[in-house]
Amino acid sequence: MLRIKGLTKRYRTGDLALKGIDLDVPDSQVMALIGPSGAGKSTVIRCINRLVEPTAGSVALNDTEITVLRSADLRRVRRRIGMIFQEYALVERLTVMENVLSGRLGYVGFWQSWLRRFPQSDIDEAFRLLERVGLDHMADKRADELSGGQRQRVGICRALIQNPELLLVDEPTASLDPKTSRQIMRLIKELCAERKLSAIINIHDVMLAQMFAERIVGLRLGEIVYDGPPNELTPAVLTSIYGEEDWSATIRKAADEDPDSGKDSVVPFERSLSDRDRLAGLT
Amino acid sequence: MMSVVVKGGLKIWQRRDRNAQLAIWVSWLAATALFVYCFQLISEKTIWAFVWDAPAQAGDLAARMVPPDWGLIRHLARPIWDTINIATLGTVIAVILAVPVAYCAARNTTPSVTLVRPVALFIIVASRSINSLIWALMLVTIVGPGVFAGIIAIGLRSIGFCAKLLYEAIEEIDEGQVEAVRATGATGAQVSVYGIVPQVLPAFAGISVFRWDINIRESTVLGLVGAGGIGLELNAAITQLHWTQVSLMLLVIIGTVIVSEWVSAKVRHAII
Incomplete structure (x- = not known):
């Protein structure tokens, strides 16, 4: 599990992005982190794998204290944390296969990676993952030839081939259309369930967060203002996170189906989504 | 710098206000004067007879250049x-x-x-x-x-x-x-x-x-x-x-x- 205590980040400009965040994420929990732009969502997840250096506080992943690690140990702990990015962040000029295998860089030596001599077990796993997300026929395509949804699925494979204990997901759907967004979120949720992974998903779209996360944390100005189940997100709570607005179209109705049911009947699920798709544009 | 002037209830927009426009005209005038002055300096130190002769000289040189000495090509490889x-x-x-x-x-x-x-x-x-x-x-x-x-x-x-x-x-x-x-x-x-x-x-x-x-x-x-x-x-x-x-x-x-x-x-x- 992940345990964050008193996490504080002050940027060099003097902006206090995080004001002492406390957050526990138990094993195999999918958690959504919502909040307005500039609330510090990206900073939180980047402080966990230290792409951004936290100013104060502690981050522990299964009893490894991350904030104190030196470079080699930090790299070792980064192997245990998969990350998925907003603009996919694939290396555009490398092939799909190379992008997926780059998730194994922490495990292979420099010359092995330079010469693309990855162990057969890694290659097997890469093909397995690509097959799982439906892209095994694309392995030799260059990443910049893929559509947005396909790229994000490659990004997911790259994160999963690390065999991580935790997934950090930064706005996975911000560059995708509503339907692809749902497919990607469903895929992330299913894969987390299959692998008993916990995940922190930064997401703008409140409705998507409610559909696919079992826990919602609301961040405002670097502070946690809500931490609870998706169905307790009332207009009052959303106002406390985002400020005053008419939330009636955003809140998921109690009559809406359970997101899990999407697994067994994809087509009716998608059809029932069409209303939400339209509404998603309003949020 | 753009300028908006209110005249009789109408908002008149011009790309620049009067001072900016004036400054631009003065700059152009100064640049032109400088160019004329410099041309004068160069002209004084130029032997114009040679310049007027240039086309004839160039023609003469060109005439001496043809035909190219193709026999030399082997030595140029x-x-x-x-x-x-x-x-x-x-x-x-x-x-x-x-x-x-x-x-x-x-x-x-x-x-x-x-x-x-x-x-x-x-x-x-x-x-x-x-x-x-x-x-x-x-x-x-x-x-x-x-x-x-x-x-x-x-x-x-x-x-x-x-x-x-x-x-x-x-x-x-x-x-x-x-x-x-x-x-x-x-x-x-x-x-x-x-x-x-x-x-x-x-x-x-x-x-x-x-x-x-x-x-x-x-x-x-x-x-x-x-x-x-x-x-x-x-x-x-x-x-x-x-x-x-x-x-x-x-x-x-x-x-x-x-x-x-x-x-x-x-x-x-x-x-x-």
Whole structure:
């Protein structure tokens, strides 16, 4: 599990992005982190794998204290944390296969990676993952030839081939259309369930967060203002996170189906989504 | 500076207010006056009789240049081959040396912004500010006349050019891709190879070919100071007033440059 205590980040400009965040994420929990732009969502997840250096506080992943690690140990702990990015962040000029295998860089030596001599077990796993997300026929395509949804699925494979204990997901759907967004979120949720992974998903779209996360944390100005189940997100709570607005179209109705049911009947699920798709544009 | 004036309830918009407009007119007037004054100075020191005579002189020289001395072409194969080699080997040396310099000069990859980066930038400026002909002059006195001096001169001259364009390419890469590779637990070297190299490879190839193309042209004159290649023959022919040979050499140089530009355009097109 992940345990964050008193996490504080002050940027060099003097902006206090995080004001002492406390957050526990138990094993195999999918958690959504919502909040307005500039609330510090990206900073939180980047402080966990230290792409951004936290100013104060502690981050522990299964009893490894991350904030104190030196470079080699930090790299070792980064192997245990998969990350998925907003603009996919694939290396555009490398092939799909190379992008997926780059998730194994922490495990292979420099010359092995330079010469693309990855162990057969890694290659097997890469093909397995690509097959799982439906892209095994694309392995030799260059990443910049893929559509947005396909790229994000490659990004997911790259994160999963690390065999991580935790997934950090930064706005996975911000560059995708509503339907692809749902497919990607469903895929992330299913894969987390299959692998008993916990995940922190930064997401703008409140409705998507409610559909696919079992826990919602609301961040405002670097502070946690809500931490609870998706169905307790009332207009009052959303106002406390985002400020005053008419939330009636955003809140998921109690009559809406359970997101899990999407697994067994994809087509009716998608059809029932069409209303939400339209509404998603309003949020 | 735009200006809005309210006149009788109408908002009148002009691109500039009156003072800005006036300042622009005054600047144009001053620039024109300066130009006329400078022309006067130059005119006083020019022997106009020579200038009026120029078309006749040029016609005379042209007449003495035709027909080109085609018999000499066999003797030019070797010098032009030398010239191409100077350009090619010089470019290879420059490109190899430019990579670490560019890496140290780019703000996002340099090991130290305060110590290493200024040194790298100085190397770039020093290399770029000295013309290859001057490099060649110095090198001829250091390593002696010949092709070797030419290669080194071209190499030293091109480091700055290649390193500057390359470090600008490195600074323009998408940091997101680099961040994603770093997040997997890759080492610094692996981050470079997976996150940075693929992004700058097209720029790198384009810069190399572009510089090679420039170097073909630059190396044709290096012979003037004794650094080998076709320039050596050209210099000899001019001093001996063998104008039919000169015209042939000029034709050969033009042909070579056209071919090199064609190759460079093809290669760049293939990469991008």
